[in-house]
Amino acid sequence: MAELVQRVDLIFGEYSDEKYKVLEETLSRSNEDIIKDLLNSGLKGRGGAGFPTAMKWKYAAEQPVKEKYVVCNADEGEPGTFKDREILSKVPRKVFSGMAICAKVIGAKKGFIYLRGEYRFMLPALQVELKEFHVYAKKLKLDFTIEIKMGSGAYICGEESALFESMEGKRGEPRNKPPYPTVSGYLSKPTVINNVETFVNVVVICRIGPVQYRKLGTQDSRGSKVFSVSGDTPKPGIYELELGMPLVRFVEEFGDGDTKAVQVGGASGFCVPMKKFKDTIIGFEGVPTGGSMMIFNSSRSMYNVLHNYLGFFEEESCGQCTPCRVGCQQLKKGIEAVKRGDKPVVYLDQLMKLSETMKITAKCGLGQSVANSFSSIVNNFKEEMIY
Amino acid sequence: MSPNGNLIRELVEKHGRSRTSLMPILQGVVERQNYIADYDLTDIAKELDLSAAQVYGTATFYSFLDTVPRGKYIIRVCKTITCDMHGKKTIVQTLENMLKIKVGETTQNKKFTLLETNCLGWCHKSPAMLINDEPYTELTPERIHDIIADFMNKS
Numbered sequence: 001m002a003e004l005v006q007r008v009d010l011i012f013g014e015y016s017d018e019k020y021k022v023l024e025e026t027l028s029r030s031n032e033d034i035i036k037d038l039l040n041s042g043l044k045g046r047g048g049a050g051f052p053t054a055m056k057w058k059y060a061a062e063q064p065v066k067e068k069y070v071v072c073n074a075d076e077g078e079p080g081t082f083k084d085r086e087i088l089s090k091v092p093r094k095v096f097s098g099m100a101i102c103a104k105v106i107g108a109k110k111g112f113i114y115l116r117g118e119y120r121f122m123l124p125a126l127q128v129e130l131k132e133f134h135v136y137a138k139k140l141k142l143d144f145t146i147e148i149k150m151g152s153g154a155y156i157c158g159e160e161s162a163l164f165e166s167m168e169g170k171r172g173e174p175r176n177k178p179p180y181p182t183v184s185g186y187l188s189k190p191t192v193i194n195n196v197e198t199f200v201n202v203v204v205i206c207r208i209g210p211v212q213y214r215k216l217g218t219q220d221s222r223g224s225k226v227f228s229v230s231g232d233t234p235k236p237g238i239y240e241l242e243l244g245m246p247l248v249r250f251v252e253e254f255g256d257g258d259t260k261a262v263q264v265g266g267a268s269g270f271c272v273p274m275k276k277f278k279d280t281i282i283g284f285e286g287v288p289t290g291g292s293m294m295i296f297n298s299s300r301s302m303y304n305v306l307h308n309y310l311g312f313f314e315e316e317s318c319g320q321c322t323p324c325r326v327g328c329q330q331l332k333k334g335i336e337a338v339k340r341g342d343k344p345v346v347y348l349d350q351l352m353k354l355s356e357t358m359k360i361t362a363k364c365g366l367g368q369s370v371a372n373s374f375s376s377i378v379n380n381f382k383e384e385m386i387y
Numbered sequence: 388m389s390p391n392g393n394l395i396r397e398l399v400e401k402h403g404r405s406r407t408s409l410m411p412i413l414q415g416v417v418e419r420q421n422y423i424a425d426y427d428l429t430d431i432a433k434e435l436d437l438s439a440a441q442v443y444g445t446a447t448f449y450s451f452l453d454t455v456p457r458g459k460y461i462i463r464v465c466k467t468i469t470c471d472m473h474g475k476k477t478i479v480q481t482l483e484n485m486l487k488i489k490v491g492e493t494t495q496n497k498k499f500t501l502l503e504t505n506c507l508g509w510c511h512k513s514p515a516m517l518i519n520d521e522p523y524t525e526l527t528p529e530r531i532h533d534i535i536a537d538f539m540n541k542s
Contacts, residue, residue: 082508153451169409171448230510
């Protein structure tokens, strides 16, 4: 089969011959230079939200505080996402290097990797790699150490402020924002928290330069992205592809010929029906994604898909704010009642309003983004919700 | 003194007495005895100079920090969409039949606990499950038979 989409090999590309060579070269550059390169590269956070990485680092660097932290968010919990595990097991050195470059730029001495409990089996191998990293850091006269903190099975801890709470030994309940982590993060100190893949992208940019990096992707979505492809596809797995491609090309490459919808960005992302494949761009100007691409063919009931997502959110809601705690339950009960025929079809409109209310009033991204999948599935597959 | 005083003290010595040590300590207890008993929670609270409510609050927030007795081998089957689409129900049924327990229960000999969990991150190799920390993927009823038979022969 002809390849329809361009494969990229930057994230998973081979290490340089000398260990930690890119890190060594980058450490000799000025902080301003590094931030300028990141800014010019157009790199945006790879966890899904897409905040410009250069700005995050700049804000943290500007804080007149001695104690600062670098945190790598490896609490990959979004349904349909599994790329961070692959990155951490295949190219951990690049992740550590990215964190070390960040530490140099913002002036941190301590870094943490928050690894989800489901990935505990990776711990021994990562500890071996870390030990070696610390030897090299010493050689390079870099005063920076990395420690791994384990999660214990809570999706919400992928939310940055909930993650800090968890690291501090508390319930993983998101904080009010502002202040943002760059001002007050772990232990209320300025903290840069980035996704695993973002740190690797920094290393890539330091190696090939922003000009080369910008050649990949589109205006609003520079660089490559690691996609986690699953569902009804003949070739599920992890693929590094250029950002900004039309969804239709993705489906031609990965679909099974009978694709009726793609859920882009996991349970908290958007469901795109077949008729919109052509006009949908995968990237920050279209449908953003942390990498999760779940493909559904015509044999799947979209009611079941939505019901599964709502059950997920109901369980993973931290319960702190009412819109999310009660909203997730009511949305699930609501679609069940319509399906049973206990509620009229127009009740779906009321549920839609509820999801919009959650979007405005929920405290964090979890409650706010339930409306994404809810409205995109109900609007596009209304008949499946009823019959 | 509670039956586990030594384990708690050992973990406190290793991780320290600050609040940031609470998660590693709780995780350490689970690793050793599969769940955290009430007396462990109060012991940890005393050692860390926290209220028992604070320790209980943290412990019960996390689905992997069990506060009810569990078997030696905790089986967590992923129930999120891709695994669900690719035969999770049959996998759970096979496990229920082999272990003669329902989801949420522990076998009488305290060897196995069967649970369902949210996305494990193995969607491309679904259906998947964890037995303690170890992932098992691309499951079929036949594979389940082999895996569980192996565990049944283990001590």
